Amino acid sequence: MGLIGYVHIDDRWREMTDADRLDGETLFWLDFTHHEDDWPSVFQRLGGGAVHERHVKDSLNLAHPPYYDATSDYEMLIFRPLAGLQSNDLDLDTSASTLLLFAHGLVTIRPPDNGLFEDVGRRLHSQTPRQPETIVGVAHALLHRIVEEQMRVRGPLAMQLELWQQRLFGSEHGVKDWVPLLDLRGRLRRFSTILAEQLSSLTLWRSETELHISEHVGVRMNDVMEHIKRTAHDIDALQHDIEGMIQIYFSITGQRTNSIVQLLTIISVVFLPLNLIAGIFGMNFEQMPLLDHALGFWATAIGMAALGLATLLLLRLKRWI
Template structure:
């Protein structure tokens, strides 16, 4: 577990006496990963208690170690706990319960998530995250590379360090949500590929298993965003009801929480639009297939209608009678063939007038 001491001017990594630094001002950030906590949960809890003076409850200790825990918020008299599911760096292929790999496109395969737990205590933020977390690593680097610069008036230039554990947590949450926003373009491109494949008349679509898996992943993203939004809403209500800081500090926290919730809503709305668009593409696909089948059946019906009178004539002349009109006439065959041709031409004219037949040119014009 790494310990950061953060004040207005600098951030120190693993100070020798964190309690003394905490008494001097600023706050502490205790950063651990899931492997460290899972190796010895009791030892990790004891270490946190020695530094903060606060003991983590047993149920929350289990929640911290649970890699399948959904996003949620809980508050106690000693601390507040936020669990937020973030995108993982690894792109492991999804598998079903039977062990069969699912055919998920690359864009949707990036939706693998893992929980990040935040414990907000007095002047202390405790985080438990995956061993590989781009968001947390970038935040750590920014803190360590920060250089305090002030002009003659005492005002700082550029960015500033977080002023409280709540602000640091909200910065991390905002960066995690931005990872979801980065997926909007590849997800949209994947949806466009699905739509072209579904509506391509030259090649029948048969990759229904991958399409079903994609819809399942989009539904998971929808549920994930709803859980994240609910957790942030409960955190916002808790800060509104219990925060006893200055009005400016409270307003700043509320602004940051609202910004995180607004980003979550954007991801949620985008996921719902993608799901609705994919559903519309499937419906259009089946409508196009039904229309194509109807066109084929209409063509076959017209061909059948054209040959019905011809079949009738050939059936009549195939009767076994000795005396029949034109049967022994020298030009009877040609008269019959001409009559059959005239019948076909008249039927074609009638079908065209009734718009039963349309050539390709007329379809392009329409």
């Protein structure tokens, strides 16, 4: 894979060529992928400095959490953008991307399937208005795109929860497979943790960085942090919605079960004395009252019906039905 890099010359950004070298004054941005595990040697051949071995390992670790660290030569910031550019993908899979900020340059190491960085690169050399003129400005452009993409998943997630609400409360048969909903809750919890770690890392970098941050870029960085907070708040709200949906569903299910048990209990209470009477008259005795009477059957049937109605009336007066 060819080198992806940009240099800022004559107040504009352009793609690097094979003849370009890092002279310590020209602003540059080198963009590597995790497949290029030899990126430190490429960086040094171009005139860059040495990178700590531990930071090199961290930069190639796709599972690394959001993190901030610094040396006397550079500052390292790790974020976890969503994998790919499919904002409607509810998997919420993220992969670590590393930003190494030098005094006059930026080195990024990212997953090969993440096009966010390439998108920012295209904007740089397309000469769109308000191009960043500092390394912190380029870093802000990258962080802004990462956070912007993370914010966009809120809409599809809210729609997914609406579908679950329809399944839970719009069907008489209920839901038998809870695995997808519980899996979604777990993914939201992990994503919320990542957002909190990103905010913590960015806050720490803002407080400890030795790089100059202009007032304009500082305001834009504040916007990025506010977007992270807003996204984290909405993700937490979605988690609470899922918990509430589950509790309401089981409450409705319990109420429905209680109604069924109540109906069966009423039927049992009404027919219990009638079964007793039927059992008594079913005894094998030769001499029993009304047994030989011409109206014995009808008298017994009317009495049993009256007893059943009286039982229902009593339950009604007690407000049990």
